Amino acid sequence: MTENHSPKSASNGPESRVFTDLRVLEPNLLPNFLLRFPNLVSLESSRVITNTHIKFIAKTCPNIEVLNLNYQKTYGIPGWDDVDGSGDAKLGISESNLTTLDLADCIRIADEARKAIGNANSLQVLILRGCWLITNTGLALLASGSLSRTLQELDIAECNRISDDGVLHLREMCCLEKLNLANCGLDVTDTGGVAIAAIQTLKGLTFSWLINISDATLVALAQNCPNLVSIELRGCESITGDGICAFANHKSLESLVLASCYKFSGEDLQEMVRGCQTLRRIVLDKRQRMWIPVTIQENISKFCRLEW
Template sequence: MLLETGQLTDDLLGQILKRVAEVCKLWFTLEGLTRRSLTLLRLSFLRQQCFFRPTVCQVAAAFRNCSRFRSVGEGLVVDNDAVEAIGRLCTRLSYLNLKYAEISDNGLRLLAQGRCSKTLNTLVLAQCYDITDSGFCHLQNLQCLEELDLESCGYRTGVTDSGVIAAVSGNRSRKKLNLGRLTNVSDQSIVFVAGNCPNLEILDLSGSYVTGAGVRAFSGHRCLQSLDLRMCSEFRLSDIEHMVLGCQSLKSIVLSNMIKETIPESLSRIVKFADELWL
């Protein structure tokens, strides 16, 4: 015989909900032992499914075997404590996306000192506005890091060349680097990247103040395949042509539609134009 919830006593209904919550928490624990990739969009979803709302720290503890961790979405507070827990508990982590995280230099230090520092391959710090030049120094501890996204990182603190140089120093295995919209960064950083990242394949400089000197620095680079120069205007196509002639590995250069110069035939095969929209 089926009963409607209105026919149940308060005590019995309470016991049923308690048992359901226990089952959901058990599922949460077991799922954490096997899941290898986790994207947190809303912790409120877990509250709806599990009858409790874990913190990011609790999620890191439960899903410590994850190799990919991405936390973006409404209602998420990814702060220094959360990053410290991720770095300490997630021992197999290879991909970490902290876009918009509310972390400071200390959070980056805790992450770099964590156990994941020996496994982390990709780190996204885009729009982490409170990190300074000093915080970037801690990235040197991430010796396995091949992909680093620093787009608009340190926007409030005004990250400079010294921070970028510190971030890429000591690791010559870097393959992908995003320095987009770091408006206080100059050719000094770009020239350093060209000379100290010999395995770099993808570079995003969109919205930066790179000039012809910075572009020409990659002439002779043996691995660079893709270069994004949208929203950059302090160079001429002759600088691009000089770089392309010396960088035989290059397959794609993205420029803004606002460039009015006629594209030389030598560049037509690799130059692409795009709208100045941030995707």
């Protein structure tokens, strides 16, 4: 039925009341046992969760901060047995203490749920990876509510119905530090990429497999995102040495992933590494090891770690 984790001292009451973490194996039984755990801080379930369940959780456990409904994390494949998307707009989280919401691969989550999530007033981490039904309208709803003033991490990888029009709204998220747009399709281009560069709080960015992101985006990021520590550009085939060299004078970048990118030379990497003194790690495709001269590889390795 459940798995309990992280018990605190039981000196203040029955043992069942002091558990802060709970994994639910049979959500239909929630009304039978959840009242015994009013102090829950974290709840996880990989089975179907209905609106009724979620509202019951919000009412019964007012201190809950982490709600993990990630289907694929447990089963390894997406499926239809996930969060009930029929009425998600009443998720019941707008006035809760929720700081983390993981709905990865809950493929029935659609735009109707975004308004409720957008009105959450304490959410810091939102994971919507693989929620295929999300569109530009959903992103606009996320960015127009209280969420835009608190969210620090947003993962919308594999949401391939979005385009530049939706990505433009993300500029409203004034506290965003980590953003994942990997595999969001052909309609996310430099228009969206340059708009993202306006978020000066960004520290971690994933653009992997966005093949229409090019040097224009990298130049904008290098110029406007002084706090950027990590950027992943795996499979961004339009990027060239000019874009990479734009980071030669960056003061914060530590990790750069360029696997499956081929339109640059070893000399480009060497120039960038010599200028970017904070860089600690570059990830390249194994095939690139054959055409980057050994002497250049050795020179780069003096400044940062090369991974293949």
